[in-house]
Amino acid sequence: MPRKWKIAIGILAVAVLIGLISLRSLHRRMVRLAETQAAEEQARHEVLAAPISTPTDVTAKAKIFWAAGPDQIAPVEIELPLSADPVQRSRQLLHALIVSPPTPGQRTIPADAELLAFYILPDGTAVADFSDALSVETPSGILSEEMAVNSIAGTLASNVPGLRRLKILIHGQEVETLAGNVDLTGFFDLNPATQQASAAAH
Amino acid sequence: MSHRCENAMRSHTLIFRHDGSWPSGARCGVSAILFAVGNLLRVFALAAGVSAFLALQAVGQPASRQEAPPAETAPQQAPAPQAPSPPPAPSGPLIVLDPAHGGTDTGARGEAGMVEKDIVLQIARTVRAELERRGFRVVMTRNDDSNPSYDDRAAVANAYRDAIFISLHVSSTGTVGSVRAYYDQFDTLIPPAVVAASEKPKSQPLQTAGLTVWEDAQRPYAGTSHHLADLMQIEVAEHFPGSPDTSVGVAVRALRSVAGPAVAIELSSVAAPNLNSLTGSAAPLAAAVARAVAASRASSSGAR
Numbered sequence: 001m002p003r004k005w006k007i008a009i010g011i012l013a014v015a016v017l018i019g020l021i022s023l024r025s026l027h028r029r030m031v032r033l034a035e036t037q038a039a040e041e042q043a044r045h046e047v048l049a050a051p052i053s054t055p056t057d058v059t060a061k062a063k064i065f066w067a068a069g070p071d072q073i074a075p076v077e078i079e080l081p082l083s084a085d086p087v088q089r090s091r092q093l094l095h096a097l098i099v100s101p102p103t104p105g106q107r108t109i110p111a112d113a114e115l116l117a118f119y120i121l122p123d124g125t126a127v128a129d130f131s132d133a134l135s136v137e138t139p140s141g142i143l144s145e146e147m148a149v150n151s152i153a154g155t156l157a158s159n160v161p162g163l164r165r166l167k168i169l170i171h172g173q174e175v176e177t178l179a180g181n182v183d184l185t186g187f188f189d190l191n192p193a194t195q196q197a198s199a200a201a202h
Numbered sequence: 203m204s205h206r207c208e209n210a211m212r213s214h215t216l217i218f219r220h221d222g223s224w225p226s227g228a229r230c231g232v233s234a235i236l237f238a239v240g241n242l243l244r245v246f247a248l249a250a251g252v253s254a255f256l257a258l259q260a261v262g263q264p265a266s267r268q269e270a271p272p273a274e275t276a277p278q279q280a281p282a283p284q285a286p287s288p289p290p291a292p293s294g295p296l297i298v299l300d301p302a303h304g305g306t307d308t309g310a311r312g313e314a315g316m317v318e319k320d321i322v323l324q325i326a327r328t329v330r331a332e333l334e335r336r337g338f339r340v341v342m343t344r345n346d347d348s349n350p351s352y353d354d355r356a357a358v359a360n361a362y363r364d365a366i367f368i369s370l371h372v373s374s375t376g377t378v379g380s381v382r383a384y385y386d387q388f389d390t391l392i393p394p395a396v397v398a399a400s401e402k403p404k405s406q407p408l409q410t411a412g413l414t415v416w417e418d419a420q421r422p423y424a425g426t427s428h429h430l431a432d433l434m435q436i437e438v439a440e441h442f443p444g445s446p447d448t449s450v451g452v453a454v455r456a457l458r459s460v461a462g463p464a465v466a467i468e469l470s471s472v473a474a475p476n477l478n479s480l481t482g483s484a485a486p487l488a489a490a491v492a493r494a495v496a497a498s499r500a501s502s503s504g505a506r
Contacts, residue, residue, distance in 0.1 A: 069377075070375050070376050070377055070470075070471075071375065071376040071377055071380070071382075071470070139310060139374030139375060140303075140308075140309050140310045140311075140318065140374060141309070141310045141318075141371065141372070141373035141374040141375060141376075141468065141471070142371055142373065142382070142384055142452060142454060142466060142468045143373045143374070143375055143376045143382065143468060143470070144310075144373060144374045144375045146450070146452045147375070176352075176455060177455045180302075180303065180307060180309060181302075181371070181454060181455060181456070182452060182453055182454065182455070183453035183454065183455040183458060185417075185455075186453055188453075
């Protein structure tokens with residue numbers, strides 16, 4: 001083999017070696033960066049998230065809509081410290097809906113889902129902004145998505161007076177569907193009678 | 203360049219001398235040849251244009267004004283070459299079958315590895331064959347592992363007059379073996395601006411200068427779709443134990459832009475013990491759909 005070919009192959013081998021080493025290093029740096037970002041985001045949530053407990057809290061009975069079998073939801077009455085402020089009250093209720101299902105089988109909202117923001121417009125429109133986990137981890141299907149939405153809407157309608165309708169956002173954005181089927185571009189009725197009828201329809 | 207050559211070029215014709223020799227100067231000769239070729243091409247182009255115009259006149263109607271034939275039904279309309287008497291072409295109502303999801307959108311996923319997009323495609327093919335056997339014309343929004351957008355799926359149905367849109371789904375949850383029929387629940391989808399500005403009844407379509415808004419195309423058919431979904435639910439409840447007695451109104455995105463009767467049917471579920479238990483339900487499902495469509499048409503014609 002001519003000497004120039006040997007030199008070329010040697011240079012190429014060294015270049016590949018350097019590339020592999022730098023690739024591993026780059027991968028490690030990317031993983032570290034992702035971890036740092038997640039930690040920062042978590043810290044930001046902790047700083048910005050309003051406390052669930054408020055000075056006006058009074059322990060009261062609340063109806064939380066969880067799954068009552070594989071294809072229906074039903075209200076479960078539990079005692080919760082609830083704020084007099086409708087926004088805080090709604091946050092407390094949705095927090096309970098996510099973290100306190102009586103059994104894992106009654107869960108309608110993914111455990112990783114987080115309520116990022118909640119506010120109420122003057123016309124009675126409630127806007128609930130959830131983390132991506134609600135969209136990513138809710139099982140795809142009309143029935144499962146409908147149960148998820150109805151559990152949120154039913155819980156709010158039954159415990160927070162004055163709400164007319166619900167808008168669900170994912171990470172601050174309007175999304176087309178929850179998990180591929182149920183339309184989230186519109187509003188959901190928060191009339192308690194409608195919610196009772198919807199739950200009974202299953 | 204000689205004066206004679208300039209004149210020849212100016213008149214765009216090739217002129218030979220009477221004695222058959224070229225005009226004086228090689229450059230003039232080449233230019234003259236180029237002009238001649240150019241003229242020849244122009245004559246050909248003109249002739250081709252006239253021919254095309256005459257051909258279109260002979261056909262009578264421009265192709266763009268003809269209704270596009272359904273690609274899905276074309277193969278079955280072609281008569282079998284050796285059949286003594288070709289089967290009668292389906293003449294019943296047109297049903298647009300929509301196997302949900304597809305491509306990278308798998309839909310519901312079962313623990314045993316079943317994915318909704320594949321199951322609904324298999325079911326749709328069986329339902330299609332069964333419906334065609336019963337005389338229905340059937341078009342599918344997808345017949346492979348593609349994933350048309352919601353609007354593309356609706357556009358398939360909207361391209362026909364009087365098409366019935368049926369979106370097929372398999373759920374993640376629900377009593378295994380049960381079937382649910384859904385119609386689009388529109389009351390929750392009115393944007394705030396419309397609520398504030400309009401005092402129209404909710405059953406009226408949103409219209410802009412005589413045009414129906416694409417995202418709201420289902421609204422005028424809400425009642426018809428609800429009725430059809432109820433009929434389907436009654437039919438499937440007889441054959442699929444555990445199914446509810448009445449249909450449910452849900453904001454199903456796949457139905458929103460369909461300008462015609464549209465329902466979604468969801469089988470439960472990907473948690474079924476095996477694939478055959480789901481695909482085996484296709485034939486009774488097709489029978490239920492056929493009966494429901496027939497009943498819907500009978501009731502609508504009776505209402506007239």
